[in-house]
Amino acid sequence: MAVVLLAFALDRLFPLPPTPQYSPVVLAADGTVLHAFLNPTQKWRMKTELSEITPALQAAIINKEDRYFRFHCGVNPFAILQAAGRNIFRHGRTTGASTITMQVARLLEPKERTFSNKLLEMLRALQLEAHYSKAEILQLYLNLVPYGSNIEGVKSAALLYFQQPPDYLSLAQTVTLAIIPNQPRGLVLGKNNATILAERNRWLRRFGAQQLFAAQDIADALAEPLDAHRHAAPTLAPHLARRLVTQLPGQAIIRSTLRRGPQTQAEDLTRNYVRRLHELGISQAAVLVVNNRTRAVEAYVGSADFGEVASAGQVDGVRAIRSPGSTLKPFLYALAVDRGLVTPKLKLPDVPTNFSGFRPENFDKSFSGEVTVERALTYSLNIPSVRLLAELGVGTFTEKLRDAGFRRVAQDAPRLGLSTVLGGCGTTLEELTGLYAALADEGRYQAVRLTSPPGASPPNPLSCGEGVGGGGSGGQLVSPAAAFLITEMLAQRTRPDLPVGYENSRHLPKIAWKTGTSYGRRDAWSIGYNRDYTIGVWVGNFSGEGSPALTGADVASPLLFDLFNSLAYNSPNRWAAPPASLDFRLVCAESGLVPGEHCPNQLIDYYLPGTSSARHCEHQKEALVSADGTISYCRACVPASGFRRQLFANPLPEVLAFRESQGLPATRLPPHNPACRLVRNPDEEGGAALAITSPVANAEYLLNRREKQQLLLSCAAGSEVRQVFWYVNDRFLRAASATERVFFQPPSGSVKISCADDHGRNVDIHLQIAEL
Incomplete structure (x- = not known):
């Protein structure tokens, strides 16, 4: 007993030296060494x-x-x-x-x-x-x-x-x-x-x-001969290796989810592709490959060349916060589908619009008047997207992005506005790729995984987000129906962001994809997915310097297609099937709404029963006009005979104003019967609302009096409006036609602008005028 007690005491007094400090080693999913330090x-x-x-x-x-x-x-x-x-x-x-x-x-x-x-x-x-x-x-x-x-x-x-x-x-x-x-x-x-x-x-x-x-x-x-000499230590996936070693300090062996083959191919493709872009002033790219079933990251390329000092190759482009350009639009449209706001064939206005001082423009500076939802998304039109975000609500949109692990969006949410959907926020390639993986997986979100639990090789397809990876609460972000509809739209190949030379190429993979270009052409994105993989690509400069050639379609999508052809060339040609919650219905070809009384041209469209809007189409409006078509009648003044019924186009006021400004066919109702003495109630009479399009409400204008600068007055009115009346600080300024542009010199200080139409509708705005 004395000997045992003595041995125990000596063991406590002279403990064993600490275990040795090992070289951190990052393993691939199959257990082979990817990177050692x-x-x-x-x-x-x-x-x-x-x-x-x-x-x-x-x-x-x-x-x-x-x-x-x-x-x-x-x-x-x-x-x-x-x-x-x-x-x-x-x-x-x-x-x-x-x-x-x-x-x-x-x-x-x-x-x-x-x-x-x-x-x-x-x-x-x-x-x-x-x-x-x-x-x-x-x-x-x-x-x-x-x-x-x-x-x-x-x-x-x-x-x-x-x-x-x-x-x-x-x-x-x-x-x-x-x-x-x-x-x-x-x-x-x-x-x-x-x-x-x-x-x-x-x-x-x-x-x-x-x-x-x-x-x-x-x-x-x-x-067996002996042909041995010293080689360099494995250095695959340097950005991920350093990330994991930093996040898991003291861990000698870190099991990542990467697969050696895809990682090597992705690094080689990215490096060789960026070399061809140097003469265009583009020096970097980043790639992330995610397995949709497991959310395991199988390839992680933080930059084109980790050792390239001149282009800051050690920056991790997968985690760098950049402007996402238009890459958030598919998620916005998916949320709008779930709210019943849109269906694929619904037409949205694509005209110059002022959203309380925010005047977005399309990438090509042109406007289409009205476009279907599927065309607005595949052509990445900005104005329909901003209008849809205004209807959905910025808060609703950013809250869903927060659920998808968008950390910077969650941090900046109180300050974000309608520009969010056009890239006016910060995000990372990792967050965007995880979001698109949710669309590929019927709307279910899981954070992407970078590490595997001990003993899991390869990653278990049924595992749920274990290990180091992205954030987010997980769960159903959008419905399977919305995810399917967005996937079908993004899989269309007749679109402007298809790279040149791929129109009839047998190397074009069967994928759904979306491109994005940030303001100033500083970031080019292309993110695509099929049933098995989601691949995200970012191309640009870590310095933030833009390039005229830097667009998602021209420089990011070719690399995306090469990656799919290389990494998933032999994957099963399976595609998403429509869920049972989707159904078909006939809609008016002119508006995409449920056919009304005057909708002869109809087509089939997807919709969500009980969710999608059941509003009936009113793209044409029946009016009572004189036999010569010079005046119109209301029900109170229509004569017993000598009149006829005529259909008139009934677009939104801003669409009508756009058509007239472009010299396109745009008919207005004839002026109302001047002999009618009844006071018309605009609420009973119907018609589109009146809106002031210039100047901007609640804005502050700085005018140079010496140059006699003036303000423009313009409005958007329905087709039944022929004349409007302008007031400044409740004093009559002048009458004008509904499409006339009126200029005037406003007083200093707070100014009230009022506009009334010949149907009794009126609208007011307030602004501030300062003098220089």
Whole structure:
């Protein structure tokens, strides 16, 4: 009992030295090494796992170093007596009788070789045996043995000299690594290969004589040449490797979700593609490949070349916050589908519009008047998108983006406005790719995964977002029906963002994709998906410098298509099927609404029963007009005879004003019967609302009086309006036609502008005028 208590006290007073500091190693999904780093003491000491210690390696090491390793308690007394006899009588080779456990003690605490230190080494060996199993002690030994220079451990030597992990080595290679630790300075691979070969074969013959390995295995090992020299450590996925090492400090082995093949291909494609863009003033690109079923990231390219200093290659483009351009539009349209605001064939206005001071323009500076939802999305038109966001609500949109892990959007939400959908916010390639993966997976969002749990190789297809990855609460972002409709729209190939030369190319993959270009052409995006993969591509300059050639269609989509053709060329040609919640209905071809009384042209459209709007079409309006068509009648003044019924186009006021400004066919109702003495109630009479389009409500204008600057007055009115009346501070200014542009010189200070039409409707705005 006294001895036990003394041993326990000494163990507490003199604890074992700390475990060695290993080189952080990032593994691929299959367990191979993607990237390795020097440890804090600038040594290559990669941790050899128990599973990597093969029976051949165990047998070679134990039989060479300590044949009774499995039987002694850390110190072999017979070996000590034998060594003492040899050393005293100088008979045979001088030995130190060190067991593997004693060597581990010496490697953990290097000391000068003296008799007293040898005794301490034995005590430490006994202590090690009390704390660790034989397998763990052997593992420690294999992780600490020197191989010359700054290389320590079997795994480091195997990777740096043979470019294979220990469990992939041949018997000849295994024996080679077993014999070097005794003479790490004299047996240097790549320098003393001839000497090492002779020593290796000597030990192979000795093992053969002991029948440690099969005779044929020994013969094959003896015939194997030794062609070894030092290689560089694996450096795939440098951005992700540094990210994981930073996020998981002190972890020697980090299991990522990357696949070596896709990662290598993605890096090579990106590097070679960006080289061709240098002459256009474009120096960088980033790529992220996500498995839709598992949300595991299978390829992660942070920049075109990590070592390129001039273009800031060490910046991680996957996590860099950039303007997303138009890449958020598909998600906006999906939310609008779920709110019942739109269906694919519904027509939206595409005319110059002032949204409380915000005047967006389309990318090509042109306007179409009215466009279907599917064309607005595939042609990436800005004005219909902003109008739709105004109807949906910026808060609703940003809240959903927050649920999808958009950190900067969540942070800036109170300050974001209608420009958000055009790129007026900050996001990352990782966030955008995760969002599109949700569209590919019937609207279900899961954060992308960068790491696998221990023992999971490859990642389990049923796992749910384990490991380091993006944020977000997960769950159903949009309905399967909305996701399907957006996918169908984005899969259309007749669109302006299809790269030149791909129209009839057999290399065009079957994908749904969306491009985006930020303001000033600083960022080009292209994100696409099929049933299996979502791939995100960003191209630009980390300096933020723009380039005239930098557009999503021209420089990002070609790389996206190359990646799909390379990484998913043999994936099953499966596509999304419409969910049961979708149905078909007939709609008016002119408006996309449920056919009304005057809708002869109809077509089929998808809709969500019980959700999509059931508003009936009124694109044409029936009016009572005189026989010569010069005046119109209301129900109160229509004569008994001499009139006729006539259909008139009934577009939105802004669409009508746009058509008239462009010289397109646009008919207005004839003026109302001047003999009608009844006061018309505009609410009963119907018609489109009156709106002032210039100046902007609640804006502040700075005018130079010396130059006699004036303000423009204009309005948007329905087709039944012929004349409007302008007022300034409740004083009549002048009458004008509904489409006339009126200029006037306003007073200083607060100004009230009023407009009334000939049907009794009126509208007011307020603004501030300052003088220069």
